[in-house]
Amino acid sequence: TKGITALSLLGAVGLVSYKVYNESQPANQLPQVSTFETGQKKKTLVILGSGWGSISLLKNLDTTLYNVVVVSPRNYFLFTPLLPSCPTGTVELRSIVEPVRSITRRLPAEVIYLEAEATSIDPVNNVVTIKQSTTVHSGHSGKDTSSSKSTVAEYTGVDEITTKLNYDYLVVGVGAQPSTFGIPGVAEHSTFLKEVNDSVTIRRRLMDVIEAANILPKGDPERKRLLSIVVCGGGPTGVEVAGELQDYIDQDLQKWMPEVASELKVSLVEALPNVLNMFNSKLVEYTKQVFSETNIDLRTNTMIKKVSDKVVIGTHKKEDGSTETVEIPYGVLIWATGNAPRDITRDLISKVEEQKNARRGLLVDERLLLDGSDNIFALGDCTFTKYAPTAQVAFQEGIFLASHFSKLAEIDSLKYTLSNPTPEDNVDRLTKKLNKLEEKLPIFHYSHQGSLAYIGSEKAVADLVWGDWSNVTSGGRFTYLFWRSAYIYMCLSVRNQILVCLDWVKVSLFGRDCSKE
Ligand code: FAD
Ligand code: NAI
Ligand code: MG
Numbered sequence: 001t002k003g004i005t006a007l008s009l010l011g012a013v014g015l016v017s018y019k020v021y022n023e024s025q026p027a028n029q030l031p032q033v034s035t036f037e038t039g040q041k042k043k044t045l046v047i048l049g050s051g052w053g054s055i056s057l058l059k060n061l062d063t064t065l066y067n068v069v070v071v072s073p074r075n076y077f078l079f080t081p082l083l084p085s086c087p088t089g090t091v092e093l094r095s096i097v098e099p100v101r102s103i104t105r106r107l108p109a110e111v112i113y114l115e116a117e118a119t120s121i122d123p124v125n126n127v128v129t130i131k132q133s134t135t136v137h138s139g140h141s142g143k144d145t146s147s148s149k150s151t152v153a154e155y156t157g158v159d160e161i162t163t164k165l166n167y168d169y170l171v172v173g174v175g176a177q178p179s180t181f182g183i184p185g186v187a188e189h190s191t192f193l194k195e196v197n198d199s200v201t202i203r204r205r206l207m208d209v210i211e212a213a214n215i216l217p218k219g220d221p222e223r224k225r226l227l228s229i230v231v232c233g234g235g236p237t238g239v240e241v242a243g244e245l246q247d248y249i250d251q252d253l254q255k256w257m258p259e260v261a262s263e264l265k266v267s268l269v270e271a272l273p274n275v276l277n278m279f280n281s282k283l284v285e286y287t288k289q290v291f292s293e294t295n296i297d298l299r300t301n302t303m304i305k306k307v308s309d310k311v312v313i314g315t316h317k318k319e320d321g322s323t324e325t326v327e328i329p330y331g332v333l334i335w336a337t338g339n340a341p342r343d344i345t346r347d348l349i350s351k352v353e354e355q356k357n358a359r360r361g362l363l364v365d366e367r368l369l370l371d372g373s374d375n376i377f378a379l380g381d382c383t384f385t386k387y388a389p390t391a392q393v394a395f396q397e398g399i400f401l402a403s404h405f406s407k408l409a410e411i412d413s414l415k416y417t418l419s420n421p422t423p424e425d426n427v428d429r430l431t432k433k434l435n436k437l438e439e440k441l442p443i444f445h446y447s448h449q450g451s452l453a454y455i456g457s458e459k460a461v462a463d464l465v466w467g468d469w470s471n472v473t474s475g476g477r478f479t480y481l482f483w484r485s486a487y488i489y490m491c492l493s494v495r496n497q498i499l500v501c502l503d504w505v506k507v508s509l510f511g512r513d514c515s516k517e
Contacts, residue, residue: 019494026105032067032112040416042067045405046128046165048118048344049173050074050100052391053380055492056398057171063109065409069165071130073117075100078196079496080391081487084240084454086199087206088248089512093196095499098492119162121170121348123373128170132161169375169408171401172348172362176339176381176389185307190232190335193241202334206245207516209331210253214260226331227264230312232304233336234270235277236453239287241334242268243456246294250457252512266296267328269314271303276461278388278451283461286475294457302326307333339389345382360384366443368401377401387446391490400444411437452483 035041043066047054050072058070079096086093104111116130178194180186191201209226216223231242245266253261268275268291274284275298291298304314312333316326341349341361348362349355354372355363361384363371368383370376379401380394387393414434421427450464460483461475474482484504491497 016494020498023102023106023494027107029105029107030064030109032110034067036413038413038416039420040413043168043409043412044069044166045169045171046071046167047171047173048072048128049175049380049382050077051173051175051380051394052077052080053175053394053398054171054173055100055103056395057173057379057401058103058107058111058398059492060399060402061107062402062406062409063107063111065406066169068109068111069167070100070104070111070113071116071118071128071165072100072113073115074195075113075115077103077492079491080194081490082500083193083199084237084244086196087193087202087241088244088252089203090244090247090507091500091503093199095503096491096496097196098496102493102495116161116163118174118344119347121172121344121351121376123348123351123376126167126170126375128165128167130163130165167375169377169405172345172370172376172378172382173380173394173398174342174344174382176345176361177342178335179338179340180335181337183305183307185309186335189307189309190333192335193237202241202332204516205332207514210257210260210264210514211516213263213331214257218263221329224263225310225329227260228328228330229264229266229332229334230328230330231266231268231334231336232312233338234268234272234275234298234300235336235338236451237336238268238270238334239275240454241336242266242291242296243294243454246296246456247458248512250294253514255511256514267299268296269299269302269304269312269328271301273300275300276453279453279461279463283463283475287455287461290455290457290459290475296456299326299328339381342382348376358384361389367404367441368397368444377404392449393446396446397444400442404441407437407441452479452486454480454483 033042045066045068047057047068047070050070051074054070054072055077058068061068076097076099079098082091082096085091086096100113104113114130114132116132118128119131120129122128178192191205192198193202206229213223213226216226229245231238231245249261249264249266253264276284276287279287288298299316301317302314304312306313310329312328312330314326314328315323317323345362348370349358352370352372355370357363361382362378364378364383364385365371368377368379370378379397381389411434414430414437417425418427418430418434448465450462452460452462454460455475458480459476460480462479462482464474488497488500491500
C-alpha cells in the first residue's frame with residue numbers, strides 16, 4: 001500500500017505541475033486572417049463582456065474558426081461566488097480574478113482584447129460603438145442611472161477614446177447591474193456587492209465606522225448608529241455577506257477589538273416572509289435558526305422604501321396584516337436586491353422591434369439567438385429566460401454557444417464549397433450534409449447542479465440535484481466543507497484554486513486582520 005500511496009501522490013503532484021506549467025505559458029497562436037486558405041471570408045465574432053458567460057464561451061470556442069474580438073471594461077474575469085468572502089479578508093481579491101489575457105493567449109488562434117465598454121449597438125449595420133474606460137463600477141457611480149444619465153468621470157490620465165467595430169456575429173454577455181428599484185438614496189448612500197471595487201469600498205467603510213465609533217463614548221447614539229451594519233436583500237448575496245460579516249465580528253474583531261465588537265450589529269432586511277427563496281423550505285428554516293444563534297438580526301417582511309445618509313426607512317408587515325414604519329440607523333449599508341438591465345442592454349432592446357416587450361433582459365430563442373436578429377446572440381444575466389440569473393446558467397450557455405459557433409462555421413464552409421464547387425466535390429452528398437446540419441442544430445438544455453450558499457459560522461446550505469433520482473438537501477458543517485470544495489472545483493484556473501486554498505490556510509492560522517487596507 002505504501003507504494004500505491006507514493007505513486008498516487010507522485011501522480012497528483014505531476015498533474016498539478018503540468019497544469020501549472022501549462023497555465024503559466026502563452027500558446028503559440030495562429031494569427032488572425034481575413035480569408036481562409038479556401039478563399040472563404042473569415043467572419044468576425046465580437047464578444048461583449050468578460051464574465052461567466054463570455055469567458056466560458058471563449059474558453060470552449062475553437063478560435064481558429066473566427067476572428068474573435070473581446071470587448072469588456074474589465075480586463076479580468078471575476079469569480080463572483082467568493083466575492084462575499086472578500087470584504088472581511090477571508091479570501092483575497094487577487095485570488096479570485098483571472099486576467100483576460102491569460103485566457104485569450106492560451107487559445108489556439110489569436111484573440112483581440114479591447115478594454116472598453118460597448119455604448120451602443122447598431123443591429124442594422126452590424127456595428128458596435130465602444131468607449132475605452134479605465135474604471136469598473138457596478139453600473140452606478142453615486143447616481144441612479146435610471147433617473148439621471150449624467151455621470152462625472154474622474155480624469156484618469158487617459159482621454160476617452162470612442163471607436164466603432166464591425167461584426168458578423170455579436171455575442172452580448174454584459175451581465176446586469178445592481179437594482180435599486182429607483183428607491184431614493186440607494187445609489188448615493190449604499191454599497192453594492194458586484195465588483196472588486198465594491199468589496200474594497202465595504203472594507204474601507206466598515207473599518208472607518210469601527211474606528212470612528214471607538215472614539216465616541218459608550219452609550220452615545222451616534223456610536224450605536226455607526227456600529228449598525230444593514231444588509232438589504234435576503235437573496236444569496238445578502239445572506240452570504242451577512243454571514244461573512246458576523247463571522248468576522250465573532251471570530252476576529254472579538255479578539256482584537258473587543259471594545260467595539262460586541263456592539264457591532266448586523267441586520268438583514270428582506271421584504272418577503274423568508275430569505276433564500278429559491279432554496280428548500282427546510283434549509284430556509286435552518287438558515288433562520290443559524291442566524292438567530294449568531295445574533296444576526298433578521299428582519300423579514302420589511303421592505304425598505306427610502307434611504308438617507310444615516311437611516312433606512314421601510315415598512316414592516318406585522319403578523320396581523322397591519323403595517324408599521326421602521327427606521328434603522330446604519331453606519332454601513334450593503335444593497336443586494338438583485339439585478340436590473342444595463343444601459344447597453346436597454347439600448348439594444350429599444351432598437352429591435354421583437355424586443356419591445358422585454359423588461360428584465362434580452363429575449364432569446366432556444367439557441368440563444370436574439371429575437372429579431374439573425375446574427376446577435378446573448379447569454380447570462382443580460383437575458384431574461386426561464387432560468388435564474390446565475391453563474392451556473394451563464395457558464396453552461398457559454399459552452400453551448402461555443403459548440404453552436406463550430407456548427408455555424410461548418411455550415412458556412414459547406415455553403416461556400418457548394419457555391420464554389422471543385423470537380424472533386426460531391427455536390428449531392430454535401431447538400432445532404434448541409435441540410436442535415438441545419439435541421440439538427442442542437443438547442444440549449446440547462447442541467448441544474450443545485451444551489452449552494454454559505455450562511456456563516458462555518459455552515460452552508462445545499463439544495464442538490466444528483467441524477468434524476470434524488471434531491472439532496474443538507475445544511476451544516478459537512479455542507480460547509482462541500483461548499484468549499486465545490487467552489488474550488490468551480491474556479492476557472494489552477495492559479496485561482498491554489499491561491500484561494502492558501503488564503504483559507506492563512507486565515508485558519510492567523511485569523512483575519514483588522515487593518516484598514
Ligand atoms: P457577469 O459575470 O456579470 O459579466 C458581465 C461582463 O460584462 C463583465 O466582464 C463586465 O465588465 C462586462 N460589461 C459590463 N458592461 C459592459 C459593456 N457596456 N460592454 C462590454 N462589456 C460590459 N451564481 C452562481 O451560480 N453561484 C454563486 O455562488 C453565485 N454567487 C454570486 C455572488 C455574488 C456576490 C454575485 C454578485 C453574484 C453571484 N452569482 C452566483 C451570480 C453570477 O455571478 C452571475 O449570474 C454571473 O456573473 C452572470 O454572468 P454574466 O456573464 O452574464 O455576467
Ligand atoms: P436576489 O434577487 O436573489 O434577492 C434579492 C432579495 O431582495 C429578494 O429576496 C427580494 O425580496 C429582496 N428585496 C428587494 N427589494 C427589497 C427592498 N426594497 N427591501 C427589502 N428587501 C428587498 O438577489 P441577489 O442575492 O443579489 O442574487 C442575484 C442572483 O445571483 C440570483 O439569481 C442568485 O441566485 C445569484 N446568486 C447566487 C448565489 C449562490 O448560489 N450562492 C450567491 C449570490 C448570487
Ligand atoms: Mg459574460
